[in-house]
Amino acid sequence: MLIAGNWKMNLMPHEGMMLTHEICMGISDIPSHVDILICPPFTHLAQCSLIIENNESPLLIGAQNCHDSDEGAFTGEISASMLASMGIDYVILGHSERRFLFNESNDFIARKCLTAFKAGLTPIVCIGETLEQRNKGIVHPVIQEQVLSILHHEQIVSSISAHNIVFAYEPVWAIGTGLAASPEQAEDVHAFIRLQLEEKLGDHASMIDVIYGGSVKLENAKDYFLQPNIDGALIGGASLNAESFLAIAAQA
Ligand code: PEP
Numbered sequence: 552m553l554i555a556g557n558w559k560m561n562l563m564p565h566e567g568m569m570l571t572h573e574i575c576m577g578i579s580d581i582p583s584h585v586d587i588l589i590c591p592p593f594t595h596l597a598q599c600s601l602i603i604e605n606n607e608s609p610l611l612i613g614a615q616n617c618h619d620s621d622e623g624a625f626t627g628e629i630s631a632s633m634l635a636s637m638g639i640d641y642v643i644l645g646h647s648e649r650r651f652l653f654n655e656s657n658d659f660i661a662r663k664c665l666t667a668f669k670a671g672l673t674p675i676v677c678i679g680e681t682l683e684q685r686n687k688g689i690v691h692p693v694i695q696e697q698v699l700s701i702l703h704h705e706q707i708v709s710s711i712s713a714h715n716i717v718f719a720y721e722p723v724w725a726i727g728t729g730l731a732a733s734p735e736q737a738e739d740v741h742a743f744i745r746l747q748l749e750e751k752l753g754d755h756a757s758m759i760d761v762i763y764g765g766s767v768k769l770e771n772a773k774d775y776f777l778q779p780n781i782d783g784a785l786i787g788g789a790s791l792n793a794e795s796f797l798a799i800a801a802q803a
Contacts, residue, residue, distance in 0.1 A: 552584055552585045552760075552776070552782055552783045552803040553585075553586045553717060553762055554586070554587050554783050554784055554786070554800040554803055555587075555588040555613070555641070555643075555675065555783070555786065555790075556587075556588065556589045556590060556786050556787075556790025556791075556796055557615060557643060557764075557786065557790060558589065558590060558592060558595075558615075559592075559648070559787060560592060561592075561791055562592075562595070562791065564595050564598060567591050567592070567595040567598070568595070568599065568602055571591070571599040571603065571610070572602055574587065574610055574796065575602060575603060575608040575610055576606075576793075577793060578797070580801065581800045581801055581803075582801075584803075585783075586611060587610055587611065587800050588611040588612065588613050588640070588641055589610065589611070589612055589613070590612075590613040590614060590615050590641070591612070593615075593629055596612065596614060596639060597637060600612055604638075611641060612638075612639055612640060612641070613639060613640055613641030613642055613643060613672075613675065614629070614642045614643070615642075615646070616629070616642065616643065616644070616649060617629055617630060617634055617642050617644070617666065617667060617670075618630050618663070618666070619659060619662035619663045619665075619666050620666070621666060621670075631663075631667045631669065631670035631672055632669075632670040634670065634672060640673060641672060641673045641674070642667050642672045642673075643674075643675045643677065644663050644664055644667065644674045644676050644677065645657075645660035645663075645676055645697075646677045646721070647677060647721060647723045648726075657696065657701075660700070660701070661701050661704055664701055664704075664707055665707055665710075667714075668706075668710040668713075668714045672714070673714055673716065673717065674716055674717070675716075675717040675762075676701055676716065676717070676719065677718075677719045677721050677785070678694055678697035678698060678718060678719070678720060678744075679697075679720055679721040679722045679723050679725075679726075680694065680722055680723065681723045681724065682723070682724035685722070685724065691743050694720070694740055694743060694747075695743075695747060698718065698747045699747065702747070702748075702751040702752075711752065711755065711759070715758075715759070717759070717760045717762060718744055718762070719761075719763070719764050719785040720737065720741055720761060720762070720763055720764070721765050722736075722737075724765075726765050727766070727787055727788060728765075729766050730765075730766060731765055731766035732763070732765055734774040734775050734777070734778050737763045737775060737781060738778040738780055741761050741763065741780035741781050742780045744761050745757075745761060745780050748761075760782040760783055761780060761781070761782055762781070762782055762783040762784055763775050764784060764785030766788075767784045767785075767786045767789060767799065768789045768799070769789070772802045772803075776802055776803050783803060784799065786799060
């Protein structure tokens, strides 16, 4: 099980450090089959990493994005190898806010995924349909296109066993809206994603975490974790408070 917190562009550095410290303090109460990950803004990564290291904590740390090139004239961007050199474990790729606000395409996200693997990071690839697509009844084809845009790269497929990959199903209409998908709606899509993974990766598909994101909170978390194909959660708002984040993780 993976419980990941996406802080987005929230918290000043000292607040992020305090939150990291609080999570490190509470993590010992969480069952050992649950991996806990925080994804602070770039500017906080070094300080948060140091806190994790000083506490000898099993808390994992990830970034919220990286570029698809390893270096070069890309003002304002951060490469996967820069992140890896700081001891970062994971990188979120293709969050719907990046797809829609920054026009990121499936192809671009797949290229980032390759660069992340080359640097030794584990990508968390976010996929999910809009409300319009759900209302049109095209959830599965949309999800299939997003998953296959990653898995049709032979190099990605051959890197998965070494570096691992996580898929986060995040229906766009459920992110930050309080309108969470029902556990049955989520399970239906997770089972479909698992099928796509099985077709491409065979037995290895069962090793890949497929986590749900979209208005997860303490009140609804357990119902997701009871579903057979839901392996954790990607949490936005509720990850900004140690108590609520750890309480969700304790349900996993
Ligand atoms: C997210 O940012 O990925 C997310 C799921 O946000 P929230 O939990 O706030 O809906």
